[in-house]
Amino acid sequence: MSSGAIRGSRVGSGPMGEAERGEAAPRRAITFYCANVHTTVLSFAAEAEAPESWDCPRCGLPASQDHENPPTAPRTEPYKTHLAYVKERRSDDEAEQILTEALATLRERRASGDVLY
Incomplete structure (x- = not known):
């Protein structure tokens, strides 16, 4: 143990204790x-x-603060994937139509020689 160690006190404590800090x-x-x-x-x-x-x-x-009626636990919603949110917004027919349009656009770009990654 080093000879300069301060033992038995904490940082900020003074000889007067609370009176030094005020009421x-x-x-x-x-x-x-x-x-x-x-x-x-x-x-x-x-x-x-x-x-x-x-x-x-x-x-x-x-x-x-009500001892007789404490609040209940909040209801947590289960985790939803991106696909679950998309399925809530779109019907199967709409999804099929969007997919068909996207594939047609992709095929046109490939046929014209565009570089696709």
């Missing part, structure tokens, strides 16, 4: 409850308006 602002504790029966107590400034919901730090579900 803390007045605070109030608000309790939030999630659907998994987790309780989270947060401190807010006395004059600040507390939010209606807060994400639970343990499970990530939304939490509210």
Whole structure:
């Protein structure tokens, strides 16, 4: 161990402790409850308006101040591929027509000698 090490203190601490930093602002504790029966107590400034919901730090579900009726988990939509979104917008007949037009254009370009990659 080096002889210049500072032990038993933290950076920013002074000999006076809290008195050196000044008084803390007045605070109030608000309790939030999630659907998994987790309780989270947060401190807010006395004059600040507390939010209606807060994400639970343990499970990530939304939490509210209502102990009897905590919010339910948000419904997550399953992952959709690009093809799934295209199929929602186009019918099979429309897709067939677009494919036919694209192939006709490609064949015309090949016949005229265009370089296609």
